[in-house]
Amino acid sequence: MFLVIPVPFRIIDGKLHAEAQAANGLDRWAEGFETLTVAAPVVPEYMAGDLAGFTWRAVDTIEHRDRVHCQPLPWAYSPSDFAQSWKATRSLMADSIAKAEYLQFAIGGLIGDWAAVAALEAMRQKRRYAIHTDRVEHEVIRQTSSEKSGLRRFKNLGIIVPLMERYHKYVIERCSLGLWHGDDCYRAYSPWCRENHLIHDIHTKSEDLIEPAALEHKLEDILHSDRLRICYIGRLSPMKAPLDWLRAIASARDRGAKLTAVWYGEGSLLADAQAESTRLDLDSIVTFPGFVASRAELLANVRSAHALAFTHITPESPRNLIESLVSGTPILGYYNAYAADLLAADGGGALVPIHDFEALGEVIFELAQDRPRLAEMVRRAAKSGTRFTDAAVFSERVELIKQFAGSLTA
Numbered sequence: 001m002f003l004v005i006p007v008p009f010r011i012i013d014g015k016l017h018a019e020a021q022a023a024n025g026l027d028r029w030a031e032g033f034e035t036l037t038v039a040a041p042v043v044p045e046y047m048a049g050d051l052a053g054f055t056w057r058a059v060d061t062i063e064h065r066d067r068v069h070c071q072p073l074p075w076a077y078s079p080s081d082f083a084q085s086w087k088a089t090r091s092l093m094a095d096s097i098a099k100a101e102y103l104q105f106a107i108g109g110l111i112g113d114w115a116a117v118a119a120l121e122a123m124r125q126k127r128r129y130a131i132h133t134d135r136v137e138h139e140v141i142r143q144t145s146s147e148k149s150g151l152r153r154f155k156n157l158g159i160i161v162p163l164m165e166r167y168h169k170y171v172i173e174r175c176s177l178g179l180w181h182g183d184d185c186y187r188a189y190s191p192w193c194r195e196n197h198l199i200h201d202i203h204t205k206s207e208d209l210i211e212p213a214a215l216e217h218k219l220e221d222i223l224h225s226d227r228l229r230i231c232y233i234g235r236l237s238p239m240k241a242p243l244d245w246l247r248a249i250a251s252a253r254d255r256g257a258k259l260t261a262v263w264y265g266e267g268s269l270l271a272d273a274q275a276e277s278t279r280l281d282l283d284s285i286v287t288f289p290g291f292v293a294s295r296a297e298l299l300a301n302v303r304s305a306h307a308l309a310f311t312h313i314t315p316e317s318p319r320n321l322i323e324s325l326v327s328g329t330p331i332l333g334y335y336n337a338y339a340a341d342l343l344a345a346d347g348g349g350a351l352v353p354i355h356d357f358e359a360l361g362e363v364i365f366e367l368a369q370d371r372p373r374l375a376e377m378v379r380r381a382a383k384s385g386t387r388f389t390d391a392a393v394f395s396e397r398v399e400l401i402k403q404f405a406g407s408l409t410a
Contacts, residue, residue: 001033001401002100004093004115006108008043009072010056016070017056020295021203021319028390030064032398037096039071039114047075052235052266055293071096077112086117093118094125101407103129104179107171108137110164119171130405131172134181134201135316136188138165143314144238177404179397182317182338195404198341199397202322203390210303210328215382218328219375222306228259228368231305231329233298233320236267236288241334243269243276244311244357250280251361257368259285261309264301266291303327306374309364312336313354325349328382330374332363348381 007022018026018040030036043051059070071092074085093114097103103122105115122129138161145156169192172178178193180186181201190196210218230249236242242263249261263273263286270288277286292298302308308324310333317338321331331339331349334356343349352359367374 001029001035001102001104002037002039002093002096002118003029003104003106004039004118005106006040006113006115008041008051008075009059009070010043010048011045012056012058016059016072018059018070020055020057023057023059023062024203024390025201025394026059026068027063028394029398030062030067032394032402033067033102035067035069036064037069037071037100039073039093039096039118041075041112041114042072044075053291055295073114075112076114077109079111082111089114090117090121094121097122097125097127102401102405103127104132104401104405105129105171106132107168108133108135110160110167116167116171119175123171123174127407128176128405130177130179130401131175131189131193132179132181132199132201133185133189135314136185138168139188140239140314140316177400179400183341184315184336184338185317187337188315197400200322200388200393201317202319202388202393204319204323204326204385204388206389206391208299208323208326209385209389210326210382214303215328215378218303219378222375222378223371225306226258228257228364228374229304229306230259230261230309230364231264231302232262232308232310233264233292233302233323234310234318235265236263236269236273238269239312239314239316240267240269241311241313241355242267242273244313244334244355244360245309246273246276246280246282246286248309248311248357248360248364249286250282251358252364252368253282253285255361255365257365259364259368261286262301262305263288264290264292264298299323299327302329305329306378307332307364307367309333309360310339311357311360312339322385322388325381325385326388328378328385330367330377330381332367333360342384345387346380346384348377348384350377 010017076082076085105118107115145153172192178196186198307330334354335351
């Protein structure tokens with residue numbers, strides 16, 4: 001299979017590295033195909049520090065490294081860099097497309113999106129290909145543009161958003177398989193595609209599921225703990241609305257809930273969030289310990305929490321909600337189709353209207369007061385989490401690609 005992804009490579013001490021979860025994905029893909037060629041841009045070293053929340057893993061350490069071939073691509077997110085590297089990069093990918101039996105392209109942008117360029121080349125070669133994405137990028141830009149200055153907002157809403165939407169529609173309409181991570185993506189993109197499948201792009205393993213003994217201990221702790229423990233894991237960015245998150249915590253506190261809250265992560269709004277925490281007199285309740293590089297430590301932190309509260313305001317499908325359910329930790333937050341789909345079968349959370357942080361605060365307060373109800377929610381969260389392991393979801397996707405994105409012409 002030839003796979004083009006937006007998650008970058010990085011060169012450290014002369015060795016090629018991939019983001020840790022992406023590296024796990026390469027191993028899972030390699031289990032399903034004889035060989036895997038993966039193409040991705042290489043982040044310039046001076047910009048690597050801006051990639052908050054990344055843990056890097058050397059590609060030569062992955063389990064199936066003998067069957068995984070990496071194709072570094074230019075970092076070309078400015079119009080001039082993209083124009084200068086377009087011809088050579090498309091030619092490089094054209095050769096890989098011609099040699100591969102199966103094709104999958106993970107689109108996600110406009111300028112510098114090599115996956116979309118690869119789709120254009122696959123069309124030229126009259127090849128079938130799969131498109132995969134985990135968020136509705138044009139809607140993300142549309143909904144976060146209110147944070148921008150007047151000129152930047154005009155550029156985003158008047159130029160970038162409509163161009164990106166038309167561009168993605170063009171490549172999706174001509175693909176032979178759409179793999180949409182989460183219900184928000186499925187609803188946005190499935191009308192453009194003739195063969196659609198809702199998938200979950202996750203990296204949790206069976207051993208990550210909360211063990212029965214740990215679950216029983218957690219239930220006892222919930223019933224007897226003096227304070228409700230709330231957490232969140234992820235970037236402090238506009239699409240996560242951390243200021244709304246803080247206001248929900250403050251709302252629950254003001255209603256009388258005894259609680260503590262922790263946000264694990266870094267991001268552009270960290271300073272704003274810290275200032276808002278101080279303004280709301282939450283500094284004795286809320287902490288920001290920063291990014292946690294160890295996945296095992298992060299999951300342990302989520303398992304120790306009584307609930308994960310989230311305030312996502314864009315149509316995305318973040319893995320942290322699944323990681324929470326896997327940990328037996330209920331998810332409480334703003335309604336979106338993705339979160340609703342995760343809870344549809346077995347429950348394990350509660351959703352409120354988007355932007356209604358007071359309603360979220362009310363839910364948190366009610367659960368702080370009604371511990372038996374919260375304990376039952378924990379049981380349901382753990383049950384919901386059993387659906388999600390990387391081996392299961394990647395195996396399903398391998399079969400779909402072999403069926404719909406093979407070497408036959410389009």
